[in-house]
Amino acid sequence: MKDLxxxxxxxxxxxxxxxxxxxxxTNEVVEKLSQTATWSPKTIQTMLLRLLKKGALSNHKExxxxxxxxxxxxSDYIEVESDxxxxxxxxxxxxxxxxxFLEKDKLSDDEINELYHMLEExxxxxxx
Numbered sequence: 579m580k581d582l583x584x585x586x587x588x589x590x591x592x593x594x595x596x597x598x599x600x601x602x603x604t605n606e607v608v609e610k611l612s613q614t615a616t617w618s619p620k621t622i623q624t625m626l627l628r629l630l631k632k633g634a635l636s637n638h639k640e641x642x643x644x645x646x647x648x649x650x651x652x653s654d655y656i657e658v659e660s661d662x663x664x665x666x667x668x669x670x671x672x673x674x675x676x677x678x679f680l681e682k683d684k685l686s687d688d689e690i691n692e693l694y695h696m697l698e699e700x701x702x703x704x705x706x
Contacts, residue, residue: 582650582658583632591615592625593634597652603643 668674
C-alpha cells in the first residue's frame, strides 16, 4: 500500500480543487472554494500551508502569488482511502459492502444496471 500523507476532510476539499485545476494560485483556490464553502481566505491559506507541510502539495512563487501543484495523485489517494474504508468497515470484502448497499436499497435501478454492465465488461476483458 502506498504511503500517503493523512489529509483531513476539510483539507480534502482543498485538494479536490487543486487536483481539478492545477497548477492553481492561492487567489484562485480561495475563489473556487468560496463558491462551496464558508471558510475565510485565512482559513484556506492555513489549510494550504498544512498540505505543504504534509508533503501533499508543492508550490512556487509567480510574481506575488504562490502556485500549487499536487504531489499526491488523486487516483492514488482514492485507491488507498477505498482500501482503508473497505478494510475498516467490511474486513476487506467488497461483496459484503455491495450486499449491504443492496439490502439497504442504497442503489437505484440505474446504478445496479451500471454495476452489472461494468462487471460483465470486466469479466469479458479477463477472458480475452
